[in-house]
Amino acid sequence: MTPPARVQAAIDLLDAVIAAANGQGASADRIAADWFRARRYVGSKDRRAIRELVWNAIRACGEVPVSGRAAMLRLAQADAALAGLFDGSNYGPAPIEAGEPVASGGVAPLWLAERLAASGLDDQEQAALLGRAPLDIRANTLKTTRDELRSRLPVEADLAIAPQGLRLPSGTAVESWPEFAEGLFEVQDAGSQIACMALGVQPGEVVVDLCAGAGGKTLSLGAAMGNRGKLLACDIDRPRLSRLPERASRAGVLVEARLLNPGREAEMLADWQGKADAVMIDAPCSGTGTWRRNPEARWRLDAKAIERYCAMQANVLDIGASLVRPGGRLTYVVCSLLDAEGADRIEAFLSANPGWDVALPPLPAGQARGSGWRLTPFRDGTDGFFFATLVRRVN
Numbered sequence: 001m002t003p004p005a006r007v008q009a010a011i012d013l014l015d016a017v018i019a020a021a022n023g024q025g026a027s028a029d030r031i032a033a034d035w036f037r038a039r040r041y042v043g044s045k046d047r048r049a050i051r052e053l054v055w056n057a058i059r060a061c062g063e064v065p066v067s068g069r070a071a072m073l074r075l076a077q078a079d080a081a082l083a084g085l086f087d088g089s090n091y092g093p094a095p096i097e098a099g100e101p102v103a104s105g106g107v108a109p110l111w112l113a114e115r116l117a118a119s120g121l122d123d124q125e126q127a128a129l130l131g132r133a134p135l136d137i138r139a140n141t142l143k144t145t146r147d148e149l150r151s152r153l154p155v156e157a158d159l160a161i162a163p164q165g166l167r168l169p170s171g172t173a174v175e176s177w178p179e180f181a182e183g184l185f186e187v188q189d190a191g192s193q194i195a196c197m198a199l200g201v202q203p204g205e206v207v208v209d210l211c212a213g214a215g216g217k218t219l220s221l222g223a224a225m226g227n228r229g230k231l232l233a234c235d236i237d238r239p240r241l242s243r244l245p246e247r248a249s250r251a252g253v254l255v256e257a258r259l260l261n262p263g264r265e266a267e268m269l270a271d272w273q274g275k276a277d278a279v280m281i282d283a284p285c286s287g288t289g290t291w292r293r294n295p296e297a298r299w300r301l302d303a304k305a306i307e308r309y310c311a312m313q314a315n316v317l318d319i320g321a322s323l324v325r326p327g328g329r330l331t332y333v334v335c336s337l338l339d340a341e342g343a344d345r346i347e348a349f350l351s352a353n354p355g356w357d358v359a360l361p362p363l364p365a366g367q368a369r370g371s372g373w374r375l376t377p378f379r380d381g382t383d384g385f386f387f388a389t390l391v392r393r394v395n
């Protein structure tokens, strides 16, 4: 493809991404994968260049752009070479006309940037939300050690803040390696590894992962338990939870998976009420801490969506709390940095439930926020997380 043709291809893809964001359609990753699958003639160099243009444009535009072209013009304003490719050549974009709409910049739509600022994130913190995510893995201590894994893989560095973590060059196709098939490691952001440490699970304990999804944190908890004790993983999402057994078997983690019906969770967990030593509640959230991976996610949010997440978070907190035995604990986690979903949620829970105390084991990174703890891309180099650990009083 010629360079102008790549720009036009990126504009077409951006149009699809913008339409999906406005209509709550597929993610940019999904759209790009489908787009390239339908155009197998596009070579790998062209794909890389087009993806780079698309993701740079998504990162550059705070508000949802009116069109892919307006988004690309935002990039072109700061890049004369790119602007020069709007040359009207065959398959390339038409020349730039005076007064054409250009998308506005910024970290996020204004209302959202204001809420991030009110949640204590200054400009540097906000800008880092759109940085490039590294590729972090966790050595699976059920099968290997970090030292042994480091000697087998082309790692960049040990993760100083995650005892089993290693960093690899971004974009490495680690899932095609034999070490992955053997279950020697899992791809897991350092922040997610630390969030699991906040529950402090021990071998022999009775542990529930209430919002397990496909089991990212479940596998981490199972490894920390050394497969001793009991581990239950639940979710209301069948497609997600159905991926867990195969992952657990690869990782050698012993776990029971239980699909819950929304609205009937407590009833379906009647045999676990008040029994768990530790409950992980990795609640559904707006994902403002994961924009490094899905920058277009900020175009999908509105104030109503945040309210809906808050209601879901209150619900899973109540369900999870009912499973904890007296003296046991829960860790509430969100990959969002909005106080509404983090510190405020915990304050609301504590004022409605006086029988709980705040506790957090010592952690290798992060800062206190309200009654919990926060990790940010800017300070900690991780995805953004809020988490809090609460202990149920004995009496």
Ligand SMILES: C[S@@+](CC[C@H](N)C(=O)[O-])C[C@H]1O[C@@H](n2cnc3c(N)ncnc32)[C@H](O)[C@@H]1O
Binding pocket: 210, 211, 212, 213, 214, 215, 216, 217, 218, 234, 235, 236, 237, 240, 260, 262, 263, 265, 282, 283, 284, 285, 312, 315, 316
């Ligand atoms: C942040 S994701 C979990 C990610 C997962 N723990 C991981 O580490 O990969 C939140 C999950 O909560 C689940 N969820 C939402 N409401 C729930 C409920 N009432 N009970 C159990 N799970 C729920 C969603 O289906 C979703 O999979």
